[in-house]
Amino acid sequence: MITSLRGFRDILPPESELFARIEAAAREVFGLYGYQELRIPTLESKELFVKSTGETTDIVEKEMYAFTDGGGREVAMRPEGTPGAVRAYIQNNLGQTGRNGKYFYMGNMFRAERPQAGRYREFTQIGAEHIGNPTPAADAENISMLVRFLEEAGVAGCAVVINSLGCAECRKTYRELLLGLLRGKAEKLCEPCRGRIERNPLRALDCKTDGPWLAREAPKRALCQACEAHFTGTQRLLGAAGVNYEVNHSLVRGLDYYTGIVFEVRSGALGSQDAVCGGGRYDDLVKSMGGPAAPAIGWAVGLDRMAMLLKDKPAPDTAPKTFVIAAAKEAEDKAFALLTAVRAAGISADFSNFELSLKSQMRSAGRSGAAFALLIGEDELKTGTCAIKPMKEGGEQFAVSAADAPAKIKELLQR
Ligand code: HAM
DSSP: OOOOOTTOOOOOTTHHHHHHHHHHHHHHHHHHTTOEEOOOOSEEEHHHHHHHTOTTSHHHHTSOOEEEOTTSOEEEEOSOSHHHHHHHHHHTTHHHHSSSSEEEEEEEEEOOOOOBTTBOSEEEEEEEEEESOOSHHHHHHHHHHHHHHHHHHTOOSOEEEEEEOOOHHHHHHHHHHHHHHHHHTGGGSOHHHHHTTTTOGGGGGGOTTTHHHHHHHSOOOOOOHHHHHHHHHHHHHHHHTTOOOEEOTTOOOSOTTOOSEEEEEEOGGGTTOOEEEEEEEOTTHHHHTTSOOOOEEEEEEEHHHHHHHHTTSOOOOOOOSEEEEEOSGGGHHHHHHHHHHHHHTTOOEEOOOTTSOHHHHHHHHHHHTOSEEEEEOHHHHHHTEEEEEEOSTTOOOEEEEGGGHHHHHHHHHHO
8 A cells, every 4th residue: 555755744623624714714814904815836946945044054954855856956845925926026026016015825834844644744734925025014914914814814812022133234143243252152053054054154043953042142133223213113013903922033934035024823732743834924035036126025834833722712613414215226317306405505514325224324424413314215306306304313204395405504594
């Protein structure tokens, strides 16, 4: 038997229903904020991710599913959605032709990470990007939409953590300060952090091993006046929107394009992979990818992790309302027509196998969770009726004309 690959999984009912519910909540909330959907490719040129996500990031350095295709092109399965969204924005001239620069996407991403609970090699993200608005109001709107969406989806008990990395200038100053400390303490650093001191010293700040002692010893980040004003402005507006958050100066995020505000949503209920969402400002990315100067902010949630947080909530009721049974061989056509008529009336209906015995079909009806079984047998064929049997204990069977059955069921369901 051929099984799925390690880190790749089947999302089965009822979890798949949770995914659908989360997606529906996203669409509803995003509509309120004027975000429109982008459907972008899963496969892109490898260079797109190298140039945007960043050459020294784990995602690009170690985790990308990249290969040379039959035509000799270097391609990669997308590890995240932001680079594709930015490419689409530039390629389709959305800055000129689009409505407001606000876009969302839903889809599967690929990272060859070591699989563990909440971490898969193929996972699903919903992302929201606002391109072209540099103001704190865009940040506060983007983050408060995230909080509203999590609420609407039923995810509770999460913490919103924010920080500001500052602009390129602030980061340069801070990088030098931090480099000084790290060079002096290289022997104290873990292997990967030591290896990237010069290339990406900031990453040590959110390293699981070195982060805690660096949080105590690292110099405090100093923001330039403009970045400080943006950060406090965003916090003020988050307050106006009633969003609870905490500031954490150690938050750096593992992708290269961030400038200014970065944030995560974390849940203690998730174990070591505790980030439900990550995001931040990327003011220079669109321009650096060949587009117009278009400052931007966005985030992406992991659906697999949101579903983990929701798995103990009552599953949505997807049982069919009715179950149609042909209690005689000749009844198949009428039973099939009834199935069609009930569904056409907007009532869910299922059946098993009209050629099986009445007992076997009744057993399937019980397993389906349907509220009513609709039976057509020899007697019903003769009289043009159908028998309605309530599936709950002690439900008394009665007959109605087959043509009236959908209306009758509707009435019964409304009681
Ligand atoms: P990220 O932090 O790499 O950010 O991923 C966002 C979320 O995707 C994480 O918080 C997590 O819930 C989920 N996730 C990531 N990797 C995995 C995995 N291996 N298995 C399961 N879930 C995972 C980004 O991807 C950025 N594009 C976010 C962004 C949008 N920034 C600006 N705009």
